[in-house]
Amino acid sequence: QKVSVEVLDHLEHLALVDFRDSEGVDWLQKAIQFADQLHEVNTDGVEPMDSVLEDRCLYLREDDVTEGNCTKELLGNAREKVEEYFVAPPGNIPLPKLEERETFLQGS
Amino acid sequence: AMLRASLRQVSAALKEGRVTPTELCQRCLALIKSTKFLNAYITVAEETALKQAEESEERYKRGQPLGSLDGIPIAVKDNFNTAGIETTCASNMLKGYISPYNATVVQKLLDQGAVLLGKTNLDEFAMGSGSTDGVFGPVRNPWSYSKQYKEKSVPKCPSEDEESNWVITGGSSGGSAAAVSSFTCFAALGSDTGGSTRNPAAHCGVVGLKPTYGLISRHGLIPLVNSMDVPGILTRCVDDAAILLGSLAGHDPKDSTTIQDDFKPFELPDLTDVSKLSIGIPKEYHAPGLSNEILALWSKAADLFKNAGAKVVEVSLPHTHYSIVCYHVLCTAEVASNMARFDGLEYGHRSDLKDSTESMYAATRREGFNDVVRGRILSGNYFLLKQNYEKYFVKAQKVRRLIANDFVKVFRSGVDVLLTPTTLSDAAPYMEFIQEDNRTRSAQDDILTQAANMAGLPAINVPAALSERGLPVGLQFIGRSFQEKQLLAVAKWFEKQVQFPVIQLEEVKRHDSDVFQHQKSASFS
Numbered sequence: 001q002k003v004s005v006e007v008l009d010h011l012e013h014l015a016l017v018d019f020r021d022s023e024g025v026d027w028l029q030k031a032i033q034f035a036d037q038l039h040e041v042n043t044d045g046v047e048p049m050d051s052v053l054e055d056r057c058l059y060l061r062e063d064d065v066t067e068g069n070c071t072k073e074l075l076g077n078a079r080e081k082v083e084e085y086f087v088a089p090p091g092n093i094p095l096p097k098l099e100e101r102e103t104f105l106q107g108s
Numbered sequence: 109a110m111l112r113a114s115l116r117q118v119s120a121a122l123k124e125g126r127v128t129p130t131e132l133c134q135r136c137l138a139l140i141k142s143t144k145f146l147n148a149y150i151t152v153a154e155e156t157a158l159k160q161a162e163e164s165e166e167r168y169k170r171g172q173p174l175g176s177l178d179g180i181p182i183a184v185k186d187n188f189n190t191a192g193i194e195t196t197c198a199s200n201m202l203k204g205y206i207s208p209y210n211a212t213v214v215q216k217l218l219d220q221g222a223v224l225l226g227k228t229n230l231d232e233f234a235m236g237s238g239s240t241d242g243v244f245g246p247v248r249n250p251w252s253y254s255k256q257y258k259e260k261s262v263p264k265c266p267s268e269d270e271e272s273n274w275v276i277t278g279g280s281s282g283g284s285a286a287a288v289s290s291f292t293c294f295a296a297l298g299s300d301t302g303g304s305t306r307n308p309a310a311h312c313g314v315v316g317l318k319p320t321y322g323l324i325s326r327h328g329l330i331p332l333v334n335s336m337d338v339p340g341i342l343t344r345c346v347d348d349a350a351i352l353l354g355s356l357a358g359h360d361p362k363d364s365t366t367i368q369d370d371f372k373p374f375e376l377p378d379l380t381d382v383s384k385l386s387i388g389i390p391k392e393y394h395a396p397g398l399s400n401e402i403l404a405l406w407s408k409a410a411d412l413f414k415n416a417g418a419k420v421v422e423v424s425l426p427h428t429h430y431s432i433v434c435y436h437v438l439c440t441a442e443v444a445s446n447m448a449r450f451d452g453l454e455y456g457h458r459s460d461l462k463d464s465t466e467s468m469y470a471a472t473r474r475e476g477f478n479d480v481v482r483g484r485i486l487s488g489n490y491f492l493l494k495q496n497y498e499k500y501f502v503k504a505q506k507v508r509r510l511i512a513n514d515f516v517k518v519f520r521s522g523v524d525v526l527l528t529p530t531t532l533s534d535a536a537p538y539m540e541f542i543q544e545d546n547r548t549r550s551a552q553d554d555i556l557t558q559a560a561n562m563a564g565l566p567a568i569n570v571p572a573a574l575s576e577r578g579l580p581v582g583l584q585f586i587g588r589s590f591q592e593k594q595l596l597a598v599a600k601w602f603e604k605q606v607q608f609p610v611i612q613l614e615e616v617k618r619h620d621s622d623v624f625q626h627q628k629s630a631s632f633s
Contacts, residue, residue: 038437
């Protein structure tokens with residue numbers, strides 16, 4: 001059962017990572033095949049496990065500010081910034097569809 | 109033989125003034141330079157290390173050392189944040205990234221006066237079992253250059269030399285393992301998500317400890333799988349690992365997954381009587397592909413305990429076969445989530461593409477991540493799709509519980525510690541290792557180690573003997589949750605019985621100019 005082109009396209013949009021070529025798609029197919037072995041295990045009545053520490057309390061800190069004021073350090077690693085802002089290219093522009101995308105990413 | 113001493117021995121020497129911290133630091137730095145071909149270090153922080161050594165020296169002069177780690181040169185895997193020092197995760201995504209803060213474990217080491225020599229090499233973002241898939245190239249196992257290996261290797265053709273014959277360190281903490289193994293530091297930090305500390309420890313002949321999940325803070329460790337990652341400890345003997353554990357364990361308010369219980373650093377007992385111990389041998393760990401050599405070694409080790417009076421029983425962990433599959437799904441899913449932070453906006457690599465946020469993100473990630481990372485992100489996202497969530501992700505979480513329960517049942521039946529192999533064979537030559545892709549390799553190599561990560565249990569690799577090829581082979585002990593004291597006590601006893609040989613490296617002989625103590629070879633192999 002091969003993964004449809006729609007799903008591949010959807011994955012690239014979600015992950016913002018591309019398959020690059022048929023090898024990448026092949027990789028995913030094999031990963032799914034490998035994972036399918038899970039269905040051999042009977043898990044009736046078994047609760048999913050989120051954390052091995054599930055039977056302990058998770059403590060949150062008091063809502064007290066103990067550190068901060070490090071704007072300079074935090075901005076220090078960003079490539080594009082203006083005053084105290086991180087600068088991003090315009091948003092709300094969806095990634096082009098699969099057919100168009102090959103050419104779109106040629107610039108990188 | 110100062111560089112080859114244990115942490116405890118060198119600490120005593122520093123206290124007694126037989127060596128100074130700056131001397132020690134300089135020797136280590138010199139050895140790092142002359143073992144550069146190992147490619148164990150990505151960044152050597154020479155200036156800051158010497159400064160730390162000088163400060164330590166002042167403290168020793170005043171008779172006020174901070175503790176047993178004061179002045180001790182250590183190395184840290186390059187996926188831990190280190191303030192002012194580049195942290196790359198061996199990826200183009202973080203090349204040039206200078207951390208603004210120290211990971212908690214790094215801070216703890218520095219607070220105790222340890223000297224940070226540098227950051228060690230790894231598989232990109234700690235994904236891999238060879239330390240071969242990072243952008244700075246593969247790490248070479250120091251044993252490739254040992255007398256023991258050279259004596260046993262028969263060149264396949266007259267032109268073949270050691271250049272093409274070298275073996276891998278295992279991974280992903282290969283740089284840290286190689287650094288400890290080649291005596292350039294006395295201890296190193298690694299990380300362990302599926303075996304990444306124990307696997308290279310086995311291949312490099314050093315002790316590799318994976319602590320219980322929740323014991324040591326992950327704050328500042330660039331995360332792979334939040335529910336399984338732990339900082340790992342690599343040292344040359346079990347005693348040293350206990351010392352490191354003592355300085356690192358404990359609740360961290362910055363990591364809410366660390367337990368609140370008071371951790372008391374312990375003095376590791378010297379077990380003489382193992383007759384009250386029950387050692388479990390999980391039969392499913394006789395995995396396909398396990399070399400005959402290791403099988404024999406495992407059996408011999410079991411006999412060792414039996415002959416010393418311990419109760420040795422065969423046990424069953426029935427879901428072992430599925431743990432690698434379960435890990436594959438949970439790991440890729442958490443990775444997909446954790447790698448989402450790398451978008452070029454606040455730190456790390458940023459693409460020049462300016463057309464839109466999404467295209468910039470996509471291009472940045474395309475340029476910054478290698479195939480392995482990208483492959484895992486895509487697989488992870490697949491398993492997290494709405495239509496797949498129950499079928500794969502939740503299913504894997506259920507299987508995880510079954511795996512964890514297997515261990516609970518076995519420990520409840522009276523077993524104290526489990527004894528298993530760590531790896532399927534000794535270290536493979538690099539040329540052979542790269543014939544298979546990363547995922548296949550990881551799936552094969554992680555089989556014996558990652559169930560402990562699933563269940564969050566402490567586990568340790570202890571070097572046991574040399575293989576027929578003259579390379580290290582280790583065995584693994586898995587303990588009960590938060591029972592590191594018992595686990596390490598058993599490991600220490602085993603280490604003493606085994607007398608694993610010291611690696612004979614020409615480079616080290618030259619730098620450690622005291623009379624070379626020729627240690628008696630293994631009585632075990």
